[in-house]
Each structure stands twice: as C-alpha cells, then as structure tokens.
Amino acid sequence: MAREFKVGDTFRHVRECDKYRPLYYAGASGDFNPIHIDKEVGMMAGLGGNILQGLCTMAWAVEAAVNFVGDPGRITRAKVRFSKPVMVDDTITYEGRVASTEGGKLVMEISAKNQKGEEVLKNAVVEARVG
C-alpha cells in the first residue's frame, strides 16, 4: 500500500446514533452505565435522556481515520475531549485533516459536530504509522 499522504488531505465520515446504538455499544464494550441505556436515569441525571457512551463517539472518530488510512492496525494513538453529549437520533459528522506526516507518523485532526453544528468532541487527534 504505497499510498502518499499529504498535509491538508481531508476526509469525512457520518454516523447516526440510532435508538439502540447505546445498547449495542454497551453490549459490545461492557459499559452499561445506566445513563447510557436508561432514558429515565439520563433524565434524572439532568442530561435530557440517555446519552451515547463517549467512547463510542470517540470510536467513530477513530473509524473515520481507519477508513482514511485503510488499515486499522496502523493506528498508534487517539485522543479526544468530550465537549457535548451525543443523544439518541443525533447525526455526527466527522471531518478530518492531515496535520503532519513527519517521521512516518500521520497526525490527523478531526472535528465532530452534531446536526446543529455543535462540537461533540474537541481537540480530537488520531495518529497512524505510515510508510
């Protein structure tokens, strides 16, 4: 896979948090915190309903990078700040940009916004080994 990555290259990824996604992600990941799978508990916690696991929002940012790079085994680092909860029926758009390609390391900065344009992640960075 002799592919060239250049600073400024961009990629885009869209995921919807369907009604059952927090349950599916709970089953797959083991994160059954009631605020993620029980609407009433989410309301009680002042969150306006159950919220998607932040780690799933993060996984989608990583997925955006995996799809761009083409090989999940090349991902070496991922870091995010969770700035706003993702609710059921939210659609999250990820837009990535290659910030650096130095030293065989691809640094991708990724923004993640809901359908209202609000950032659900801040300072999201995914790094991959290239070459």
Place this chain on the structure above:
Amino acid sequence: MPIDQRHIGKKYGPTRYEVGLEKMREFAYAVGGGVPTSSFGASAPSGLNPLLFDEQVAKDSPYGKPIAFPTFPVTFAMAPFGQAVTDPELGINLLMLVHGEQEFELFDAIHPGDVMTTTGTVTQIYEKAGKDFVVVVTESRNQKGKLVVRGTWTAVIRQG
C-alpha cells in the same frame, strides 16, 4: 465536596482478560453501525474493514490473524478506571460523572487469544470551574509481558 487528593497514586488491578474473536467482531460491528451478534442473520455492516473480523482476509494479510478495532481495549482496560470511580473511598456520585477526556496509545496489534493484564493508577485529582477531575492511567500488557495499550481516562464530576 472536592475529592481528597491523598488518593493520587492509588492503584487498581491487575485485571486479566482473554481476547476472543467473537467479542472483537461484536465490538467492530457495534461501532460500524451493525448489531453486535452473529445470531438472527446479523452480518458485518457495510464498509467495515475485514481485517477486524474476517479470519481468511486476515490470514492473507501481514497480520496473519484478525486485529482488534483500535479502541477495543475499552473492553478490558476500563476496569481499573471503573474501580476508581466506584471506589467508596473516593466517594464519587456516579450520576454526576461524565467522561471528560480519553487517550489511547497503542503499541502493538491485539489478536484473538491474547491475554491482557491491566493495572491502573490515579495520577491526578483536581478541581476546576466547579468540577472535580480524576485521571486514571491504565497499562495493559499481553501474555508476553509487552506493553500494548496505555489509556488515560479523565472523569469529570459535576458538583451537586
């Protein structure tokens, strides 16, 4: 009430976890927009990288075996973080807790059959803008003793 900083340095674990192909597959399906099961006719969601679940494709790749999705380590590396935030000595109200930040550093691929041992340490406790922050750093090693994943987990607790 602020969380007592004397808990900085407290350790949790080790916890042991054996990585299985079906669990890896379920995780990849759930992230990829599918249903995390092999039952009821469920199949891989479209566009999912086959290295994550297809043994034959993986066999013909440089990896030889399926590889776990990069954030699959949440299935085993979260344990010490979970123990810390539910530790009665720290006294965190779980209803007020949200996940603030997360980082994973990945040093090697994870394959079915790997046995991961994870330990965690509370590295920071601080208060900022009326919220409490607790940071736990986890390290997960495989059966060969190699450090495979370092996770940095930041919990934010809204003060009631």
